[in-house]
Amino acid sequence: xxxxxxxxxxxxxxxxxxxxxxxxxxxxxxxxxxxxxxxxxxxxxxxxxxxxxxxxxxxxxxxxxxxxxxxxxxxxxxxxxxxxxxxxxxxxxxxxxxxxxxxxxxxxxxxxxxxxxxxxx
Amino acid sequence: xxxxxxxxxxxxxxxxxxxxxxxxxxxxxxxxxxxxxxxxxxxxxxxxxxxxxxxxxxxxxxxxxxxxxxxxxxxxxxxxxxxxxxxxxxxxxxxxxxxxxxxxxxxxxxxxxxxxxxxxx
DNA sequence: TAATACTATATGCATGTTGCAAATAGCCGA
DNA sequence: TCGGCTATTTGCAACATGCATATAGTATTA
Numbered sequence: 461x462x463x464x465x466x467x468x469x470x471x472x473x474x475x476x477x478x479x480x481x482x483x484x485x486x487x488x489x490x491x492x493x494x495x496x497x498x499x500x501x502x503x504x505x506x507x508x509x510x511x512x513x514x515x516x517x518x519x520x521x522x523x524x525x526x527x528x529x530x531x532x533x534x535x536x537x538x539x540x541x542x543x544x545x546x547x548x549x550x551x552x553x554x555x556x557x558x559x560x561x562x563x564x565x566x567x568x569x570x571x572x573x574x575x576x577x578x579x580x581x
Numbered sequence: 582x583x584x585x586x587x588x589x590x591x592x593x594x595x596x597x598x599x600x601x602x603x604x605x606x607x608x609x610x611x612x613x614x615x616x617x618x619x620x621x622x623x624x625x626x627x628x629x630x631x632x633x634x635x636x637x638x639x640x641x642x643x644x645x646x647x648x649x650x651x652x653x654x655x656x657x658x659x660x661x662x663x664x665x666x667x668x669x670x671x672x673x674x675x676x677x678x679x680x681x682x683x684x685x686x687x688x689x690x691x692x693x694x695x696x697x698x699x700x701x702x
Numbered sequence: 703t704a705a706t707a708c709t710a711t712a713t714g715c716a717t718g719t720t721g722c723a724a725a726t727a728g729c730c731g732a
Numbered sequence: 733t734c735g736g737c738t739a740t741t742t743g744c745a746a747c748a749t750g751c752a753t754a755t756a757g758t759a760t761t762a
Contacts, residue, residue: 474596474597474719474749475595475596475597475599475686476595476596476597476718476719476720476748477719478596481693482693485693485696485697485700488700489700493739493740494739494740495738495739495740504692504696505689505692505696506689506690506692506693506696507689510721512720512721512722513739513740514720514721514722514723514740514741514742515719515720515721517739517740517741518719518720518741518742521740521741540726540727540728540729540738540739540740541727541728541739541740542738542739542740543739543740555697559694559697562690562693562694563694565596565690566687566690566691566694568626568627568628569627569683569686569687569690570687571625571626571627572602572603572606572627572683573680573683573684573687575606575625575626575627576606576676576680579606579609579610595720595748597719597747597748597749598748614710614711615710615711616709616710616711631750633749633750633751634710634711635711635712635713635749635750635751635752636748636749636750638710638711638712639712639713639748639749640748642711642712661709661710661711661755661756661757661758662710662711662756662757663709663710663711664710664711
């Protein structure tokens, strides 16, 4: 990813979309489909409070459209068809940007807590 | 604050509103008016990227209405009138809830980073 | 004196994201 | 056949934000 792209991505990053980072990380660990990701997310230690299925599916479609992940429609021997998602190279790079952003967020929170404690002695 | 109230507050908390926690902490340190808070925020190590004045003023009005802070209109010898904000007891309690929430957020981010690193060697 | 800049707050509007609810659909067990 | 689980999608209201703009008093400077 070129620098311009990274800058643009960083600007649109927000904790509101933290779900994207969570999904990218899970997909880096192994390809999954939405329903499974919801369950894996629910088991992870970094999940956001409650996982809303609609939010997961919507973010998956968006990242698919943006090329971060790639989907493939699968019709198994049983159950309804499902979309298997895999991380793309671009998605891996995006995950790195996310990780750097999260490091900065963490520092910001630490600074807040430090200031809070400093003032409460 | 009773437990029900705390629960309700925690549910509506989100990093999107982190600005509220920042403002409450600054007001705990000392009473200020909006314009000054924007400058103090800009100098703090925990500020969110850029501070939008409208967002600051709107959040101050909201927290005023909700009783977290209390405003008092001041007409100085010079310059336009301004609203001096002070933290209320309820606001102090809310700041504690925020702080606990931020601790949990920080842990979440640490868990994410740990999972990320664990998977990258 | 007029123009400009700074202090100080408020509001309108478009945009983007979310949660909840509901629709669709295949499969399986009782 | 009815309910329940797997699996995904879409509509809608609610909400928060950024940007632009309005308003207004004061101070500086050309």
